[in-house]
Amino acid sequence: MRTSWRALEAHHARIGQTHLRELFAADAQRGERFALEAAGLYLDYSKNRIDAETISLLLALAGECGMRERIDAMFRGDVINTTEARPALHIALRTSMEARIFVEGIDVVAEVHTVLDRMAAFAEQVRSGHWLGHTGKRIRNIVNIGIGGSDLGPVMAYEALRHYSQRDLTLRFVSNVDPTDLVEATRDLDAAETLFIVCSKTFTTLETLTNAHAARAWSIGQLGDDKAVARHFVAVSTNAEGVAEFGIDPSNMFGFWDWVGGRYSMGSAIGLSTMIALGAEQFREMLAGFHVMDEHFRSAPFERNMPLLLGLLAIWNTNFLGATTLAVLPYEQYLKRFPAYLQQLMMESNGKHVTLSGEHVDYATCPVVWGEPGTNGQHSFYQLIHQGTPLVACDFIGFCQGLNPLGRQHDLLMANLFAQSEALAFSKTADEVRAEGVAEPLVPHRVFEGNRPSNTLLVDRLTPHTLGALIALYEHSVFTQGVIWNIDSFDQWGVQLGKLLAERTAPELESTTEPTLAHDSSTNALIRRYRRTK
Ligand code: F6P
Numbered sequence: 001m002r003t004s005w006r007a008l009e010a011h012h013a014r015i016g017q018t019h020l021r022e023l024f025a026a027d028a029q030r031g032e033r034f035a036l037e038a039a040g041l042y043l044d045y046s047k048n049r050i051d052a053e054t055i056s057l058l059l060a061l062a063g064e065c066g067m068r069e070r071i072d073a074m075f076r077g078d079v080i081n082t083t084e085a086r087p088a089l090h091i092a093l094r095t096s097m098e099a100r101i102f103v104e105g106i107d108v109v110a111e112v113h114t115v116l117d118r119m120a121a122f123a124e125q126v127r128s129g130h131w132l133g134h135t136g137k138r139i140r141n142i143v144n145i146g147i148g149g150s151d152l153g154p155v156m157a158y159e160a161l162r163h164y165s166q167r168d169l170t171l172r173f174v175s176n177v178d179p180t181d182l183v184e185a186t187r188d189l190d191a192a193e194t195l196f197i198v199c200s201k202t203f204t205t206l207e208t209l210t211n212a213h214a215a216r217a218w219s220i221g222q223l224g225d226d227k228a229v230a231r232h233f234v235a236v237s238t239n240a241e242g243v244a245e246f247g248i249d250p251s252n253m254f255g256f257w258d259w260v261g262g263r264y265s266m267g268s269a270i271g272l273s274t275m276i277a278l279g280a281e282q283f284r285e286m287l288a289g290f291h292v293m294d295e296h297f298r299s300a301p302f303e304r305n306m307p308l309l310l311g312l313l314a315i316w317n318t319n320f321l322g323a324t325t326l327a328v329l330p331y332e333q334y335l336k337r338f339p340a341y342l343q344q345l346m347m348e349s350n351g352k353h354v355t356l357s358g359e360h361v362d363y364a365t366c367p368v369v370w371g372e373p374g375t376n377g378q379h380s381f382y383q384l385i386h387q388g389t390p391l392v393a394c395d396f397i398g399f400c401q402g403l404n405p406l407g408r409q410h411d412l413l414m415a416n417l418f419a420q421s422e423a424l425a426f427s428k429t430a431d432e433v434r435a436e437g438v439a440e441p442l443v444p445h446r447v448f449e450g451n452r453p454s455n456t457l458l459v460d461r462l463t464p465h466t467l468g469a470l471i472a473l474y475e476h477s478v479f480t481q482g483v484i485w486n487i488d489s490f491d492q493w494g495v496q497l498g499k500l501l502a503e504r505t506a507p508e509l510e511s512t513t514e515p516t517l518a519h520d521s522s523t524n525a526l527i528r529r530y531r532r533t534k
Contacts, residue, residue, distance in 0.1 A: 004061040038306040039292040039469035047425040058312040081490035088490040090264035094287040120280035134228035144273040146199030151175040153266025156341035157274040165277040177207040191222035203242030289468025297476040311480025317393040328371035330397040331417040339371030352487040394454040401461040424452035
């Protein structure tokens with residue numbers, strides 16, 4: 001065990017139970033001291049159960065884990081995704097045109113900008129009505145077909161930046177192999193005005209290819225001509241052969257590279273739907289926001305480095321305070337898909353059980369990530385966060401300027417955010433409850449123990465730029481945690497087994513003769529019952 005980890009354990013034994021009330025009482029400047037600003041984001045982390053020594057011990061842990069070298073290795077394009085033998089170079093998607101980053105002797109930055117320019121030209125054609133469908137009608141509907149990283153980034157970004165989108169275009173997102181997803185997304189659309197973007201890094205994903213084939217049948221069915229595919233389907237993939245096999249003209253394919261992980265790909269051509277909705281200029285603004293945070297992460301001293309500190313605080317909460325879940329609570333309706341986006345980013349990256357060298361970890365890794373926009377969550381699950389038995393770490397996200405001013409509503413929204421983080425941190429003791437005149441039997445029910453840790457991210461305004469910075473903040477926080485846990489944050493072997501078993505099971509459900517089932521008795525019985533009833 002690392003020396004600094006042991007020191008943190010000893011430190012936890014000393015201050016682990018110290019209440020946030022005491023910590024705030026001991027330092028009148030705490031709210032400003034444990035806060036910092038970067039890339040247009042303000043992070044207040046003072047409502048964590050930490051003191052100055054906690055931070056210096058966490059920074060020592062980062063040093064001991066070789067954080068500097070690991071960050072430099074990522075930015076250099078070293079093979080840091082060792083189990084897949086690839087770099088993890090999403091930062092190259094948003095770096096400036098003048099930068100040079102080489103992978104196997106090829107300058108990837110030049111390639112990135114070539115694709116961005118092609119995307120921009122295509123997006124402009126669609127937005128301006130110059131890209132016509134097979135029957136000569138302009139495109140009014142864009143349906144993105146993809147799953148995981150080929151869906152969650154695009155849908156989250158579209159929802160988050162809808163305010164800035166071209167309103168006469170309808171965007172929909174289809175991910176689930178459940179046919180309801182595609183059927184509901186297309187039922188009121190005119191195929192003559194509908195463009196499908198098939199997004200799949202591998203172009204082998206069952207859900208996406210199944211939906212893409214069904215969408216093609218729907219399109220051809222309405223338009224009555226196979227040739228319609230050329231005007232109504234484009235693809236985003238690293239697999240040119242797979243795209244051609246599907247029947248999409250390679251000139252209608254936008255490429256990216258295997259050094260972009262699916263969950264890190266929304267700044268690549270996977271963001272084509274985002275670019276069509278926003279326009280190229282605003283898409284580039286979003287990339288610029290990512291880049292400012294990337295540069296901050298790469299160059300800011302560790303004690304003022306926002307993603308690094310956010311990652312280290314997550315280590316403290318997870319491994320020392322025992323918080324096994326993280327609630328992401330945006331007080332911004334436009335960020336309604338942000339918790340789902342972070343679920344994949346965090347849990348697919350850091351939900352790992354072995355170290356880089358394959359040894360079983362003997363510490364907790366990624367917490368369960370979940371959340372909902374405030375204030376809605378306050379009327380459902382906040383009860384548990386305030387008075388339940390698990391310790392839930394919370395990230396509150398709010399904006400000083402609302403995008404849709406309406407009376408006092410934005411102030412009310414933000415008053416709720418501030419009130420919640422305050423209520424979570426500071427208790428209401430039994431004596432305080434009694435002093436309010438509450439009857440004795442009810443006193444225990446009305447007590448708030450407090451001392452629940454939270455971060456608050458306060459941003460001036462939700463824009464493409466600040467959204468980019470916010471996402472990059474979490475990406476690099478995830479990286480920081482992965483380095484401390486010594487795991488590969490860029491592979492996802494855990495999703496393979498289920499995929500294989502589904503491939504084996506599908507023919508058993510479809511077969512017209514009774515199949516010989518060789519599963520366990522539970523799965524066999526479920527399959528038999530399904531076959532009888534379907
Ligand atoms: O679920 C596993 C996964 O590989 C994700 O990592 C990825 O984002 C998703 O499937 C979709 O993959 P693809 O873009 O290759 O269709």
